Amino acid sequence: MPRDYSALFPLQSRTASTPRPPSTIEALGWKPFFASQISADEFIRTPPVRVVEVHRGALHVLGNEVDETIPPLPDTTTGDWVLLDRERHKSSRVLERTSVIKRRAPGTDRQVQLIAANIDTIFIVSSCNQDFNIARLERYVAIAFEADVTPVVVLTKADLVGDTADYAAMAQTISELVPVVTLDARGDEPRVKLAEWCRPGQTVAFLGSSGVGKSTLTNALADTQAIATQPIREDDAKGRHTTTRRQLHMVPGGCVVLDTPGTRELQLTEAASGIDSVFADLHDLAARCRFNDCQHLSEPGCAVREAIEDGAIDPVRLERWRKLRAEEAFNTASLAERRSRDKAFGKMVRRVMKAKDSEGRR
Numbered sequence: 001m002p003r004d005y006s007a008l009f010p011l012q013s014r015t016a017s018t019p020r021p022p023s024t025i026e027a028l029g030w031k032p033f034f035a036s037q038i039s040a041d042e043f044i045r046t047p048p049v050r051v052v053e054v055h056r057g058a059l060h061v062l063g064n065e066v067d068e069t070i071p072p073l074p075d076t077t078t079g080d081w082v083l084l085d086r087e088r089h090k091s092s093r094v095l096e097r098t099s100v101i102k103r104r105a106p107g108t109d110r111q112v113q114l115i116a117a118n119i120d121t122i123f124i125v126s127s128c129n130q131d132f133n134i135a136r137l138e139r140y141v142a143i144a145f146e147a148d149v150t151p152v153v154v155l156t157k158a159d160l161v162g163d164t165a166d167y168a169a170m171a172q173t174i175s176e177l178v179p180v181v182t183l184d185a186r187g188d189e190p191r192v193k194l195a196e197w198c199r200p201g202q203t204v205a206f207l208g209s210s211g212v213g214k215s216t217l218t219n220a221l222a223d224t225q226a227i228a229t230q231p232i233r234e235d236d237a238k239g240r241h242t243t244t245r246r247q248l249h250m251v252p253g254g255c256v257v258l259d260t261p262g263t264r265e266l267q268l269t270e271a272a273s274g275i276d277s278v279f280a281d282l283h284d285l286a287a288r289c290r291f292n293d294c295q296h297l298s299e300p301g302c303a304v305r306e307a308i309e310d311g312a313i314d315p316v317r318l319e320r321w322r323k324l325r326a327e328e329a330f331n332t333a334s335l336a337e338r339r340s341r342d343k344a345f346g347k348m349v350r351r352v353m354k355a356k357d358s359e360g361r362r
């Protein structure tokens, strides 16, 4: 009997003349980009599954007729697509990503922490009250740009302020590339106003401080009260207490939502181009300063200061750009230092092992 390979090819790449309900992997966000990385035989032998949750010692994966907890794979994060090799687990291949969101790990550990992969849209959530902070929004937008994810600023609790226009206008100054939506996160508004980014097969994430309405938005998209507090399936009790709480939820008939815990400050690392995209105008101006290493303080021929004097650039914004760049540069440098230290350590270990080895053979 000929094998049916139709499930390999996502609906988007097929003609509308062959309607069929989406398979589980399509509902999970399987796309031509991923399909193009594997052969039909691989598709059968090592079915693609998506990591919906990372536990400390395990990955929860879903696919077509797959719902399993598997041992961890290196450098794998929530949202990754994995070709599940049941015979040789270590050979399970992680597919190339469309995007990856990362940050500097909190604490003294300077490593990069992967937050999620293959996210299409980041909703950067803030409420129209004291949580509103333009610097924080810029930081999230830089992360999104760096990750190759579309950022959308969502301002919640619009019902609690008389006029949202000022908040929206301020948020709109971040970048003309970033849409701004104001809404009441409860009720129907999110489903209507966020529809264009939440089509079936799309994966979206809500990022923002605790209490701004991320869970409320997730619930509103799913038209339920439960999704944000319920994992995709009933838990099999394995490793529940060690979960990082970053989970993908499938909205029935809709998109996939990444549920993240209220993120404390996200530290930028290896995000220089993301920052430059947010501050593209300043970045372009700086290229016209007389000195390559111009700090835009009092150097002669500084195009940035000139623009400030002309009133074209807000000096406060220049200050925010400076701060983010300094933070990023510091974190990236300490990461590089750590990596070279780890590398040197690895080399030393290998040298010792080799010496021991040859001693043993003597």
Ligand SMILES: Nc1nc2c(ncn2[C@@H]2O[C@H](COP(=O)(O)OP(=O)(O)OP(=O)(O)O)[C@@H](O)[C@H]2O)c(=O)[nH]1
Pocket (backbone or CB within 6 Å): 156, 157, 158, 159, 160, 183, 184, 185, 186, 208, 209, 210, 211, 212, 213, 214, 215, 216, 217, 260, 261, 262, 263
């Ligand atoms: N009036 C009003 N209340 C809202 C709105 N959005 C959220 N809330 C309320 O704000 C509180 C916090 O909302 P959550 O959705 O739990 O916030 P969160 O961002 O998920 O918080 P963490 O889970 O701690 O990260 C809840 O009591 C919500 O009902 C809104 O647009 N308008």
Ligand SMILES: [Zn+2]
Pocket (backbone or CB within 6 Å): 286, 289, 290, 294, 295, 296, 297, 299, 301, 302, 303, 304, 305
């Ligand atoms: Zn300058």
